[in-house]
Amino acid sequence: MDPLIIIGTGIAGYTLAREFRKLDKETPLVIVTADDGCSYPKPMLSNALTKGKTPEQIAMFDASAMAKALDAEIMTHCLIGQVDTEHQTIHVQGENRSYKQLVFAVGASPVRLPIQGDAANDILSVNDLLDYTRFRDALEGANHVALIGPGLIGCEFANDLLNTGFKVSVIGPDPYPMSTLLPEPIAKELAENLLSKGVTWRLNTVTESINKRAEGYELDLSRGDKITADIVISAVGLRANIKLAQATGLAVNRGIVTDNFLQTSKENIFALGDCAEVSGHNLLFIAPILAAARALAKTLAGDKTKVIYPAMPVAIKTPSYPLVVSPPANSQDGSWSFEKPESGFGIKGLFFSPDNLLLGFVLSGDAVTEKQTLSKQLPAVLS
Amino acid sequence: MMILFSGLRRGGMMKKWQCIICGFIYDEAAGLPESGIAPGTSWNDISDNWVCPDCGAVKEDFEMVEL
Numbered sequence: 001m002d003p004l005i006i007i008g009t010g011i012a013g014y015t016l017a018r019e020f021r022k023l024d025k026e027t028p029l030v031i032v033t034a035d036d037g038c039s040y041p042k043p044m045l046s047n048a049l050t051k052g053k054t055p056e057q058i059a060m061f062d063a064s065a066m067a068k069a070l071d072a073e074i075m076t077h078c079l080i081g082q083v084d085t086e087h088q089t090i091h092v093q094g095e096n097r098s099y100k101q102l103v104f105a106v107g108a109s110p111v112r113l114p115i116q117g118d119a120a121n122d123i124l125s126v127n128d129l130l131d132y133t134r135f136r137d138a139l140e141g142a143n144h145v146a147l148i149g150p151g152l153i154g155c156e157f158a159n160d161l162l163n164t165g166f167k168v169s170v171i172g173p174d175p176y177p178m179s180t181l182l183p184e185p186i187a188k189e190l191a192e193n194l195l196s197k198g199v200t201w202r203l204n205t206v207t208e209s210i211n212k213r214a215e216g217y218e219l220d221l222s223r224g225d226k227i228t229a230d231i232v233i234s235a236v237g238l239r240a241n242i243k244l245a246q247a248t249g250l251a252v253n254r255g256i257v258t259d260n261f262l263q264t265s266k267e268n269i270f271a272l273g274d275c276a277e278v279s280g281h282n283l284l285f286i287a288p289i290l291a292a293a294r295a296l297a298k299t300l301a302g303d304k305t306k307v308i309y310p311a312m313p314v315a316i317k318t319p320s321y322p323l324v325v326s327p328p329a330n331s332q333d334g335s336w337s338f339e340k341p342e343s344g345f346g347i348k349g350l351f352f353s354p355d356n357l358l359l360g361f362v363l364s365g366d367a368v369t370e371k372q373t374l375s376k377q378l379p380a381v382l383s
Numbered sequence: 384m385m386i387l388f389s390g391l392r393r394g395g396m397m398k399k400w401q402c403i404i405c406g407f408i409y410d411e412a413a414g415l416p417e418s419g420i421a422p423g424t425s426w427n428d429i430s431d432n433w434v435c436p437d438c439g440a441v442k443e444d445f446e447m448v449e450l
Contacts (some may be wrong), residue, residue: 041402041403041405041406041449043405043406044406137389254416285438286404286438286440288442290404291439312439315436315437369415369417370417371436372418372436
């Protein structure tokens, strides 16, 4: 029997493998990964300092433990040369392996801005445990961390570093943090809150170049501003890893295009997670992966099942200013209403359609306790 | 006359459960009041329909952690 082959051992690949094995213990399972195949909860990278966790403690199961638990063959440190969709084989480690079905769970990679200077290559991006380990090693003896990108990851890392005594500067062209996720009044409160915790905001600013100095780095910002830092992290966004999919002839857009059965443009090839664009949705969060993995596992086990994305609010790990966001879809008409909770801490932001249907919310501070109740009123993201 | 105290010993018997997908911790002692789960509610007593409030994982995806 030809195996199910999954490419990727992140949350998407491993969750799919686990869900598949609950339904099918017979079909051989092969998982190919470019890294060491270690299973770990990626969201924990955003608050590990505050929780006192080292990279070793974040790692949960190594590849051999996962291979045993899943009854799977796991090929670590392997890149796939090519996929032959006519013969249904992948070329890996010098040989052709046949597949019954193939799943792309290859994730996304950090976007790198074209920054000048002799230290551009010293800028760290953190999107996996290996990157994170390098980041933690670099933090030893460091005092001032500069974060390029005031988005979700930038703010989570900033809060984590501020909690543990680091000096933090956050740089970005936006006028306020998390501007793609938060409406202005809430973004401004977040900015004030982190400011009161000691962050230095360098907003409405672009990093032009970065150069080594005797100790640390000097960054040239817009309008002649300069700052120095011991370590610089870039968190300006992720882009789906679509190269192998493209080379395979699959339809790609922002991600690998799939229908709501997670099927790509070629038969027997599927995609899920950060690399996928499922019926137009490229969602870089955990809950959509779980919904997709459960549906795809059923399909792969012979019971063709559509993925349904209910409203999936995202809990952002900025503990000093808690945030839960379920923003309205971009195309939606409507308007925001804002209310302060009784305690005065935070804002309840609700987005209503012109005919008064709740289409989205952003809750901060004490308003986050209303998440469950409000979620029930939201429309599904994909039904 | 010896009186045997048969109630739950609090504190020592309260456990924590961690979501293996996202790291969220359910602390039996704290419960989850905003989800209607009272402090002290044991893991066993939580409905099988309950999902991780941070990521949607099911109870099966949680493991007990040493305190």
